[in-house]
Amino acid sequence: MEPAVATAGEGQRFKRIPRQAWSGNLELGPLLNESLDHWPHLNELVQCYKADFVKDDCKYGHYESVASPSFQNQIFEGPDTDIETELQLCNARHSKSEDATEDDTPSTSGRQIYETESSGSSSKVHCSLSPLPAYEAAFDWENERSLIFGQRVPESIPAISNSGLKITVKVLSLSFQAGLVEPFSGTICLYNRDRRERLSEDFYFHMLPTDMQDQGSLDRRGVFSLDAPSPSVCLLIQLEKAATEEGGVTPSVYSRKEPVHLAEKEKQKLQVWSRIMPYKESFAWAMIPLFESNRAGGLSDAASPSSPLAPSLSGSSSQDSIVDPISKLALDGKVNHYSSGSSVIVEISNLNKVKESYIEDSLQDPKRKVHKPVKGVLRLEVEKLHDDHNDVDNASEGGSMANDLNDAGDINNGRSNRSSFDGIHSSVNSIAIAKKDAHHNGHTSNAENVDNFQAFDFRVLTRSEPFSQLFHCLYVYPLTVSLSRKRNLFVRVELRKDDSDIRKPPLEAVHPRERNTMLQKWGHTQIAVGTRMASYHDEVKISLPALLTPQHHLVFTFFHVDLQMKLEAPKPVIIGYSVLPLSTHIQLLSDVSLPILRELVPHYLQESGKERMDYLEDGKTVFRLRLRLCSSLFPINERIRDFFVEYDRHTLHTSPPWGSELLEAINSLKNVESTALLQFLQPILNMLLHLIGDGGETLQVAAFRAMVNILTRVQQESSDGAERNRFLINYVDFAFDDFGDRQAPVYPGLTTVWGSLARSKAKGYRVGPVYDDVLAMAWFFLELIVKSMGLEQSRLFYHNLPLGEDVPPLQLKEGVFRCIMQLFDCLLTEVHERCKKGLSLAKRLNSTLAFFCYDLLSIIEPRQVFELVSLYMDKFAGVCQSVLHDCKLTFLQIICDHDLFVEMPGRDPSDRNYLSSVLIQEIFLTLDHDDLSQRAKAARILVVLICKHEFDARYQKSEDKLYIAQLYFPLIGQILDEMPVFYNLNAIEKREVLVVILQIVRNLDDATLIKAWQQSIARTRLFFKLLEECIIHFEHNKTGDNMLLGASSRSPDVEHPASPKYSERLSPSVNTYLSEASRHEIRVQSPRH
Template sequence: MAAAERRAFAHKINRTVAAEVRKQVSRERSGSPHSSRRCSSSLGVPLTEVVEPLDFEDVLLSRPPDAEPGPLRDLVEFPVDDLELLLQPRECRTTEPGIPEDGKLDAQVRAAVEMYTEDWIITHRRYQHLSAVYSPITAETQRERQKGLTRQVFEQDASGDERSGPEDSDDPRHSSGSPDDTPRSSGASGIFDLRNLAADSLLPSLLERAAPEDVDRRNEALRRQHRPRALLTLYPAPDEDEAVERCSRPEPPREHFGQRILVKCLSLKFEIEIEPIFGILALYDVREKKKISENFYFDLNSESMKGLLRAHGTHPAISTLARSAIFSVTYPSPDIFLVIKLEKVLQQGDISECCEPYMVMKEADTAKNKEKLEKLRLAAEQFCTRLGRYRMPFAWTAVHLANIVSSAGQSDRDSDSEGERRPAWTDRRRRGPQDRTSSGDDTCSFSGFRPATLTVTNFFKQEAERLSDEDLFKFLADMRRPTSLLRRLRPVTAQLKIDISPAPENPHFCLSPELLHVKPYPDPRGRPTKEILEFPAREVYAPHTSYRNLLYVYPHSLNFSSRQGSVRNLTVRVQYMAGEDPSQALPVIFGKSSCSEFTREAFTPVVYHNKSPEFYEEFKLRLPACVTENHHLLFTFYHVSCQPRPGTALETPVGFTWIPLLQHGRLRTGPFCLPVSVDQPPPSYSVLTPDVALPGMRWVDGHKGVFSVELTAVSSVHPQDPHLDKFFTLVHVLEEGAFPFRLKDAVLSEGTVEQELRASLAALRLASPEPLVAFSHHVLDKLVRLVVRPPVIGGQIVNLGRGAFEAMAHVVSLVHRSLEAAQDARGHCPLLAAYVYYAFRLPGTEPSLMGGAPPVTVQPATLARGPGRPASLYLARSKSISSSNPDLAVAPGSVDDEVSRILATKGIDRSHSWVNSAYAPGGSKAVLRRAPPYCGADPRQVPSLPAPARVSPPPQHEHLPPSWLRPTNLGGLPGGGSGPPPAFVWSCGVGAVGNTESS
């Protein structure tokens, strides 16, 4: 038949002759492997056609579980008990959480406290260990599983020698005569073999009747004999490079730390001992020209020297007796210096005169200079009695940390202990922000050097005109290459002995920057070690995980050159005022050394006879939880009389200025150049800035800015970004229903807040990356709430879904790009993975009514059509597309009722859904994670459990959002085509964005 006349199906028939197939199989079984490969490659006879593998997910979706009979149904259905929700206690580093006391907290502070104290609710998978995604199959695990298995050799796989063993030679069934007795033709050979075979034994039970159940039971028993423990152990381990996906449990969010070094101050000695000397430690980065740590104050004076100040001091707190400090360095650099500054009690005379005895007198000449020493001790005692509360600059020096590390010798930098001291994320520990530094920083590491004890002998006298940080950076740059500038500085002979070593993993008797006891803290009476807060040289992208609300005040300079009179020994008193009455100064200023823990006032060091002094002082303040419009910093300038005169006060106020801490609801930070008033401020001054020329007040230098000061906040409550501040303010106003509300110069009402909130959502993309990542948990929670639970204003649902979703996508993308160096092998961001796994929560099922407002009839509305819409809304300027349906006949009771009706038309059975169960938010057995603002529940009423406690086991896997929770094996597919419940509709969308951005 011609090829053109063949039927269509004939073209697909394999034309291989059966004899050729038998011949090929015979060669493969009898020949060598080499010849068999050669024959197969030459003939190329396909014995079977290639079959495309099935898409198992499509098969599951196309065949409902009820249609699958017998034992195979267990392979199709998801286990009912696969998922369970566990309450995992949040790990707290300190013995106390350090949150503000119960009281009247505003919405922003209350939300922050709840977020930093609530426990994690995680989704636990019972059968996760059976999935290769979470427990990858490697060659080692396969060999472990295959122990005890018998080697199975099949006839087709065995060679000819293995098949014809000695035990087969005596078997008449396998016995055939010599090759000469065997006919050469294949047909004759088969007949000859059949005739020489021994007769098989009879099977008398073959024709007996047997019930099908007995046959199945017998076959099942035979199948169980010599059955391997796991069928998949017979398969070879997959190649690691060809792995489809590897999932691991992310580590919970923790506080960020860099490489930590421990500095112990052992002793400080001078040639002469006549007065108490106080020390200050801090880290400076010369390359970045930035101070990268807060100050650490230490006191190494003897008890006799401390006794000279007993008239001015109270009983010292234990926290102020610390002599050891732990510094954290995120970006190690060879340009980091440990700067040591010394101060002494104020006395009459400039710095040179006060330093002269320390530079001239020697300990060996004590007997010769006995009278001079007695006079100096007597004068020092008098000054300590009269001026003991004031300090003056004395000397300084610096230690180049890179030299210490290199001279002490490097040890193994890749030790496991160092990996646990790095930031909290698994991949961030391997590739943290310090790995994104320049190539010059790669050779510097403060993590694995041997401890070193240093004796610093060269101190430089402080110069009254060179006290600023700019001058200090010039001196530090010259210390690496000694020049004539340092040679001009007069040295002060002293011996400061310090010990520098890598910080231990869990140091004892350690205090946090807020003076909280860090675990473990065995005895509160022990001398503590302080953790020094780091000011990173560059951006650090890490979320806030604990409550922190600190304010740092840095006075820089004061210019009283135009001020008439004897105003020369100037000092600045700093007070945190809750009101305008002098008694309203709050004790929130941290003490220094050998003093009380908190004080109500603090003073800058005094530069003798200088009308334009420069300052290097740092004041650390603990911000109150609720900062009001009346809270302000009050700066009072004093002239201190060093020499006692009849009728002359010790201190004379010569100027006043202030900084209101809140402006339009935002915390004010940054540099300020303030005018100084000669007169005391009038009543109600705290609500105004000193830039306002109040009538009847006299100002120094014609109301010009003469006092330079800078405020820096390290806060997990105040974002310090205008776009984030506005967004949080508007969201909290909606939650509390505090209308009308003043936002800057505008007064927001129910009709105008929607427009402002839409603009705020669009402006989130303009926020700075560092504060946006730091407050990413807060931002994402608020955005999810706006999407899932839109706010209700005036009885109408405000549709903000599109703007909130776009803002969410931008936040996820920015976080992913900012932490690109910390991504894992799959390109996933550990910060986002940890948020989804631990911190993400769905809002409650109640509609988002404002601030305890009574229930009203909720009606869906759009910008195009909305009965009862406030007339003040500018509809023409609003371009958002609404997802609500204005033509629905029945008004829903909540936002999700619309989605529920739409999904209900598809015949989805939600009888076992977790959302509809008693464990859902709002149910009878619900566990409160975060109480909505309109609820009076306290999140801290949830008991602290020592181990993860089961919260609510959801009965079906398909009702959890698959985009947020990755499947264990096949659990990520909604069985039977059922979709997520209404409350998860937008959450799945958010998860999709995270997957798009490789989060």
């Protein structure tokens, strides 16, 4: 992207926001680091996930108010309440040495209690703060503009991960009663025990004996994401060790009762064997529930976390096969709250030992044989990190939010920092939890280490939301191999690009288990020792090439290894192969069964060579495995893939010039399943915009219609419910960068094709239902056009802009502006016609057109925008139907809220502010309207604008205030010319108008007023008559005190007998206080006896 949008400021309106990756960087894998020029769709996809967000800082307006004046609260005297008296009497019973300070005693009246001198008087009066807070003048711009119909609401920066909860897990230690003398390793993943499925990829860890310990290996944490707490979500922990030597020391030494410790000879054997045996076998597993399924013990699912994992980190389970049994932890109620900077230590002493290989699905099988538990403890440090906001600027690379966790210790007066737990006394407790402050251990607990492992959340693939990151890999899970003979069997997995020669090395695509190492040529499973039915639970992660071809395939090699100590390390022996072409298994999750070949002959993928192949087990499909495709580059949906292929052919000019295949692919997008469409929403929209920009007329129309269909589906089918869908807002506001100046801007082509459709409709041609959808999604297209213009403006003038100067307006080509005028005219006609029919779409479209003009005022020459405004006013000229007039007021309300409204020029060089003159004319016209609600709306627009100018920090100089007063001064003249219009207003409307008049007069200079008075004696008398009206309507009148709570200026329908003195601008409590104070004098209570 050009540096024009690198920062906001110095005349730049666009801010560049770096996109943060899950893994800490966005570098492509080796298999993707190749030229993508031959695959334009891949280039587009990679750009979508790598490009920075581009945000328009001016789009939603900006208002900086002056600081409110500070007032000192008065001190009031008043009688004590009954409860306060009782508290004082209670405290008087204590001796002075035991008496607590009165400062800590709460006051039921909201006042602080000061101890008075003890006297014989039974009536005590104290001093306190005023029950009425000091009134401070203020203008709430955000609140006022939120009341505008169709107001745009900005979205926060799109989250990298939309998970509301992140959990970090760190393995602290592994200890056995027998002693830790050989290396152990293991995996941790999130697991749903109810559905028996993985929720995340594996986090690998290694535990070495003390003499081999590498401290760096203990600092790494696994970061897991969760949508919400659920009792079915667990941590699945699986331990492994070096495969057992035949005739050597068996794993039973870790579970035996006597002798407890390893003999010296056993230690030596294990140490020597573990150094020469590179292959692993299953050792033990544990399944740790993260959340309780009930609220026993006072724990709440939301409010009372007993660990970092709200509501609790308990080992409770109803299944003996998981843990047998796990006692509920009785928690000290004072430490139920989690505070930032702390973590929970989980001690797992119920490691389930295994004697045979297994698959994960069998762990909860009630018929599964239970073995002796391991006599050891695995200690984990677990921390919960909230990720319920989307500020990616503050997100640490480990997935936590740096310096942004509320310290619960402050709320609870430090009580949550206690570290004691009650109830950890039972001998059958399998999990012990102890709270510790991680800062006391010399490190921060917010998972900020760049070496942290961000476990991929598999649920990303099933969510109906756009992909935000680049990921392109395949997870392979070998499950079972059924043979007729017992073997010590393990499986090697590799990725190959063709089948020409098995002796060629495979692709370096397999992710290693060790950190900071390069991708490997292959990965292998554990050893299934001495069994005919070998079972596995290993996960092999493979990076995929950028483009999958029919030749890409997996090769599984089956090895038998003799587990005996001889003169050299045991050597594996190949017993067979299995082959899986990837192009035939493009699914999110697939279970596959394959036969095993004795040998691989050249060109083994071809059908012709399969007749010469020799199979094990009579060619039966004895090898079962599971595949999980995780890719934001390769869509599973076939229609999307076809569109990408045809897009490439068109872009590279390798398709026929008429492009019928591309047209068919574009039209088929409307039949794409909703989730798949949302996941690839951004690249699909980019490609369609590319075709709209430089495709032929037929392609332009087809791409535009497809885009309208997609936008309508996204708006209707996503569960957002808002008028502006958040996914579409995020695309326009952040993701769309008009192709980073790599091609021509989008707006000329978009306005052309849309304008052509609108003109066809205006001429009476049949355009189909797509036109109504275009009107419903007009906000998206118009905001897209505006951003495209703004980006071109920034890129054109960035390098030539003197320091500190604003970017000059973008000069639109005459043909483009004429097209915009025609399109605007067609849309105005739709608003006009549909308003008469009472359709809600018309009012939304009216607000959309207003915001279009609002946005253009900051980009193109304002006088060109005035032509659009003038076109609007001509279409809605005079006192039109009520609903049309309401649309006109809303249009002006939006336009006049522009940041630079005061500084706008006239339509002619000799004129002053064009918009203000139009506003005053229309406001006065509305005041003469019969519709009370519109009169109130017009008056309110004027008051809000005057307030906005008054408190605007930019216009605090006297000359600025004078200029603003002169802009609005013609309104007074119009009122003086048509005084009956003023007299026909009700009291509330008169007050709104008079407030504006007073504010104008207040800031006018003497010369202007004198000049106005000198024009006509009659007008001068009328002017002072208006001032008399001010006295009447703002005078404090006791007869109207019963109307202190009077009707709001927003509800002027009811005419009241007297003028209310205060409006709903004051809080209800203030209104109530004023009302009561005006009715009654405060009477001092008689002394109590």
